[in-house]
Amino acid sequence: MSLLSLREQLRSGAVTPEALLDDLAAKISAGDGQIGAYLSHDLAAAKAEAATVDLSLPLGGIPIAIKDNMNVLGQPCTCGSKFLSENYVSPYDATVIKKLRAAGAIPFGRLNMDEFAMGSSTENSALQVTRNPRDLERVPGGSSGGSAASVAAGSAFAALGSDTGGSIRQPASHCGVVGLKPSYGRVSRYGLVAFASSLDQIGPITNTVEDAAIVLQAIAGYDPLDSTSLDLPVPDYLATLNDGVKGLKLGLPKEYFGEGIDPQVRARVMAAAEKLAAAGAELVEISLPHTEYAVATYYVIAPAEASSNLSRFDGVRYGHRAKDPADLDELYRRSREEGFGPEVKRRIILGTYVLSSGYHDAYYTTAQKVRTLIRRDFETAFQSVDAILSPVAPTAARKLGEFANDPLHEYLSDIFTLSANLAGICGISVPAGTITSDAGTELPVGLQILGPHFEEAKLLRIAKVAE
């Protein structure tokens, strides 16, 4: 059900916020056992909030589910990690949660994720497995796998996810829903547990493009508590949503359609591009020449920032603490050894290595310079096109456990999404049909649309036509 129709029903009295919460809780009880999207929910607290909510607000009375790396006052925030699952309760609201509440939404439910948002499948959660609602033998994608799976399964009307290298767009693509990564600086990161601070952005995962516009409207904007959020006016995203694509130039980067992409995925994405052309857009072949270096660049910068950000998990102020340490140093080492899972340790070590004396310039400084080249590729492209079309991922959702001991192979699956994070531009994943697996199941494929900084309104316009 769309957010606008929910809003109408709530305002007309056809349904109450409490009844919506009861419905969701029943769906979680009945169906989420198989899918595993939710880590927890607090129905009583949500109902107490629902009792006083102003239904005239833009999201008045609508429950929104939250990825478990955003702080919601009084609720757990595990980040899919043993480190925080024992006893951490958020002492404050993240800015996006404050904004959702100000728009009348009710934050309801904590959604599973790869531990500290590190992964592309949600298999790296230390707490439970999340399965793809379209095929329970397959991953939902990651790291916002719980968010995408909950929306696809109908156990959430909309959800928030976070995207560091594609973690909103890729699971949205794999689950057949809409996922929007706003431009860096558009949405406050205050209260989001940081993975890689120069790459992370919070965004909506929804059933429709219109719903994505509504949720973005609620959470976007300057926040003095986040020094990287930008003080720019937030446009009315719904006002231009139906303006169409006539006269827009859309770029098809040749580097995104080459080897390694499943031919069926390529066919669905090209069909979506042709649909946009039929609606009046002009398709133009472009080049993003440094694309081949994006994964290498990302896997220097992101772990480097992660190794720094995760140094706060030391067993002192919150989270897991090792029993009976001999001294403070042992407290740090054993708490981190016991609290972190393998993917987090791998990235912390990789990040520490590339930042260490003797390697800093060769890896970290070089990667930051290559990041400049990748950013410039987009700047050049956007001088001749309004937006860029591409696949979200080279393949549809893979089977659970397929890359269990091959992290590099998994990292390479992010190749089409992470350049947008390195450049800070906005991107959206829109369902573009399905492909048939060997076993005969229909697996969703997403079309990725990338736009210049702060051009979310244009992105949503294009996505609405592609939808």
Next chain:
Amino acid sequence: MSNTHIDDRTLRNIANLARLELSEEETAVFRGQLEDILGYVDAISKLDVSGIEPTSYPAPVFDRMREDVPHESLDREAVLRNAPEQAQHQIRVPKVIAEA
């Protein structure tokens, strides 16, 4: 794939810098995986980046400071409830200074 060699000593040194205790099994598994990843990452060293400015943040946000005005802190009791151990309204940690 990789010409990058990481020996166990280097890996233990890095783990120590990161304040991570690794088991023997983890050390063996991570060593091969890190060699693969770093071997792949070496691709960026082939690019000529002389004269290129590094990008730290992808948006033009620099040196913006908050107004220097008092505001509410987090609730002390709520913060302390998250501490693994506390005493006298403070977080308790193992002894930092060794005995002489």
